[in-house]
Amino acid sequence: MKGSLMENEIVVLRMMKAKNKSIELLWSIFRYILIIGISFVIIYPLLQQISVAIKDKADIYNPTIYMIPVHFTTENIRLAMSVLNYWPLLKNTLLFVCSTTVLQAVSCALAGYGFARFTFPGRNILFTLVILTILIPSSTLMVPMYLHFRNFDVLGMVNLFTGKEGINMLNTYWPSLITAALANGLKSGLYIYIFRQFFRGMPAEIEEAALIDGAGGFRTFFTIMMPNAIPPLITVTLFAFVWQYNDTFYSSLFMSQSNLMAIKIASLPADANQYLPGILGVGAGSNVKVDPNLVSMIVDTGILLAIAPLVVMYLFVQRFFVESVERTGVVG
Amino acid sequence: MNLRRLTLSQKRAFLGVAFIMPWLLGFVFLFATPLVQSLHFSFSELKVAPGGYSLDFIGLKNFTDALSVDPNYNRILTESLTEMAWNVPMILFFSLFTAAMLNSKFRGRPLARAVFFLPVILASGAVAAAQSSGLIQLTGSSEVAQELGLAQNGFDPLSLVFMLSDAGMPVWFIDYIIDAVLRIYEIISSSGVQILIFLAALQSVPVTMYEVAKMEGATPYETFWKITFPMVSPLILTNIIYTIIDSFTESQLTRTIYTTAFQSQNFGLSAAMSWIYTIVISVILIVVGILVSRKVFYYN
Numbered sequence: 001m002k003g004s005l006m007e008n009e010i011v012v013l014r015m016m017k018a019k020n021k022s023i024e025l026l027w028s029i030f031r032y033i034l035i036i037g038i039s040f041v042i043i044y045p046l047l048q049q050i051s052v053a054i055k056d057k058a059d060i061y062n063p064t065i066y067m068i069p070v071h072f073t074t075e076n077i078r079l080a081m082s083v084l085n086y087w088p089l090l091k092n093t094l095l096f097v098c099s100t101t102v103l104q105a106v107s108c109a110l111a112g113y114g115f116a117r118f119t120f121p122g123r124n125i126l127f128t129l130v131i132l133t134i135l136i137p138s139s140t141l142m143v144p145m146y147l148h149f150r151n152f153d154v155l156g157m158v159n160l161f162t163g164k165e166g167i168n169m170l171n172t173y174w175p176s177l178i179t180a181a182l183a184n185g186l187k188s189g190l191y192i193y194i195f196r197q198f199f200r201g202m203p204a205e206i207e208e209a210a211l212i213d214g215a216g217g218f219r220t221f222f223t224i225m226m227p228n229a230i231p232p233l234i235t236v237t238l239f240a241f242v243w244q245y246n247d248t249f250y251s252s253l254f255m256s257q258s259n260l261m262a263i264k265i266a267s268l269p270a271d272a273n274q275y276l277p278g279i280l281g282v283g284a285g286s287n288v289k290v291d292p293n294l295v296s297m298i299v300d301t302g303i304l305l306a307i308a309p310l311v312v313m314y315l316f317v318q319r320f321f322v323e324s325v326e327r328t329g330v331v332g
Numbered sequence: 333m334n335l336r337r338l339t340l341s342q343k344r345a346f347l348g349v350a351f352i353m354p355w356l357l358g359f360v361f362l363f364a365t366p367l368v369q370s371l372h373f374s375f376s377e378l379k380v381a382p383g384g385y386s387l388d389f390i391g392l393k394n395f396t397d398a399l400s401v402d403p404n405y406n407r408i409l410t411e412s413l414t415e416m417a418w419n420v421p422m423i424l425f426f427s428l429f430t431a432a433m434l435n436s437k438f439r440g441r442p443l444a445r446a447v448f449f450l451p452v453i454l455a456s457g458a459v460a461a462a463q464s465s466g467l468i469q470l471t472g473s474s475e476v477a478q479e480l481g482l483a484q485n486g487f488d489p490l491s492l493v494f495m496l497s498d499a500g501m502p503v504w505f506i507d508y509i510i511d512a513v514l515r516i517y518e519i520i521s522s523s524g525v526q527i528l529i530f531l532a533a534l535q536s537v538p539v540t541m542y543e544v545a546k547m548e549g550a551t552p553y554e555t556f557w558k559i560t561f562p563m564v565s566p567l568i569l570t571n572i573i574y575t576i577i578d579s580f581t582e583s584q585l586t587r588t589i590y591t592t593a594f595q596s597q598n599f600g601l602s603a604a605m606s607w608i609y610t611i612v613i614s615v616i617l618i619v620v621g622i623l624v625s626r627k628v629f630y631y632n
Binding site (some may be wrong): 042113119121122137141148184196217311 | 341344345347348349350351352354355356357359361362363365366367369370374376378401421427430436438442444445446447448449450451452453479516517520521573577586587589590594599602603606607609610613614616
């Protein structure tokens with residue numbers, strides 16, 4: 001009797017183990033299906049654009065083609081580049097975006113450190129105001145900002161010294177550079193918040209040691225705190241870069257005629273319609289039109305060219321990025 | 333004033349103010365001043381003259397104009413708000429679910445994470461706008477573009493509708509699910525940052541809690557609802573607020589405010605419109621904040 005009881009128990013245990021295993025297996029299969037499905041949804045438009053970019057004109061009306069074209073070509077890329085005037089545009093945009101990103105990262109890091117590590121009267125009220133800058137929609141500030149930069153004049157000083165009206169800064173990079181340097185640019189409040197949360201979590205002993213060894217406040221910040229603040233720095237830099245690169249709101253407000261990727265890409269469909277006949281050499285004039293499907297191919301290729309720098313950059317930094325967001329303590 | 337006479341804490345206070353000085357200057361000149369001006373504009377009629385502008389006080393006329401005279405404003409405002417109310421739960425649910433999934437260990441997790449955060453990069457601003465406007469420009473009308481989009485979509489939700497209604501779901505819920513399924517790309521692409529926030533929150537849950545739960549024999553389902561959910565619940569509030577703010581930037585309302593200012597040159601009306609919007613949003617944020625923070629569980 002006893003022997004059979006033991007055997008029964010062993011069988012039951014085995015069954016339970018098998019059940020657990022099969023549930024685990026099912027769950028992991030289910031998870032893979034979901035992950036692959038969602039990844040597909042995310043990557044699909046990108047794949048489609050790549051496929052369009054290398055597709056020859058001859059394949060436009062071939063209904064049997066799915067994704068992989070029969071005739072390959074680099075002509076679309078060449079055409080889209082000449083419509084966009086790509087390399088000068090890219091150089092210009094990168095120069096602009098990099099400078100605002102650096103300015104914004106520095107000014108927000110300074111402010112975040114100030115809020116995290118020093119006690120001064122009114123600190124909490126001021127930090128509430130930082131949160132307020134995140135919450136107020138930027139459209140509320142749009143008109144005054146526009147007028148302000150149309151007639152830029154700090155406290156009437158330009159008027160005082162030169163007797164002229166303020167400087168018109170529209171269609172220059174100055175409005176964005178100034179707002180970025182003064183930590184009030186695009187989503188600056190969020191970056192200040194990220195830096196503050198990170199600096200709050202750092203041990204106070206580091207600063208005390210620096211103080212005893214005779215380092216001043218700014219020296220402590222630049223030689224000790226900043227080298228330790230790589231995770232939030234990566235997060236903020238990436239966000240600032242990408243959002244500035246993609247931003248249409250401020251760039252069309254301040255620099256509607258500038259040579260920036262975001263503005264050019266918004267007008268790309270119209271530009272393609274207008275310039276393609278000339279580039280292809282079929283004649284100019286408003287009544288000459290290129291096959292709309294070809295225009296669509298060029299537009300798609302142009303969009304791909306516009307996001308290519310971002311994708312390439314992301315491929316390099318994504319490893320650090322995901323880790324650093326986890327360690328930044330956005331959570332607080 | 334002699335710097336050496338100050339106590340250490342006073343020196344620290346000055347240093348702190350020095351650190352936030354750039355922000356403070358920016359705040360005063362580039363945020364507070366425009367904010368007050370914008371409020372001022374909303375009560376006035378603004379005329380742009382060469383080298384400046386003139387203001388005439390006209391009281392609440394801009395506000396009444398925005399609400400009762402302008403043909404589109406009311407409709408767009410309510411549409412934006414309902415769309416927001418519709419999207420927020422979807423995005424929250426999806427991002428929490430995805431974060432929980434990406435947090436568990438499996439082969440190829442780094443790759444999956446890299447793909448899931450791609451929308452943070454791609455689905456904002458200019459690129460997304462160009463993608464949607466590309467089709468419209470091409471065919472000349474938004475209806476044709478929509479038809480083309482549907483034809484490409486090629487998924488018929490009808491079978492899903494029948495299945496759900498057989499399962500005895502209420503009609504509004506079926507509508508919601510179908511809508512979520514059809515707009516899956518939009519939802520995925522707008523929940524990148526939210527996934528990041530939730531993932532960071534999940535990482536900060538102490539492992540010991542899960543070990544205890546496992547020893548006590550809790551199922552994964554129970555573990556999720558009794559441990560994971562309460563521990564990340566403070567971040568649900570953060571995410572709701574982020575989602576609401578994020579929906580400003582691309583909404584049709586922002587565009588309407590923009591065109592009113594710079595195409596119709598009606599700066600006062602535009603300021604009034606944006607103030608109404610701001611007030612409505614603040615009320616929503618305050619109400620949501622109060623409601624959610626009551627339910628939220630704070631560990632510390």
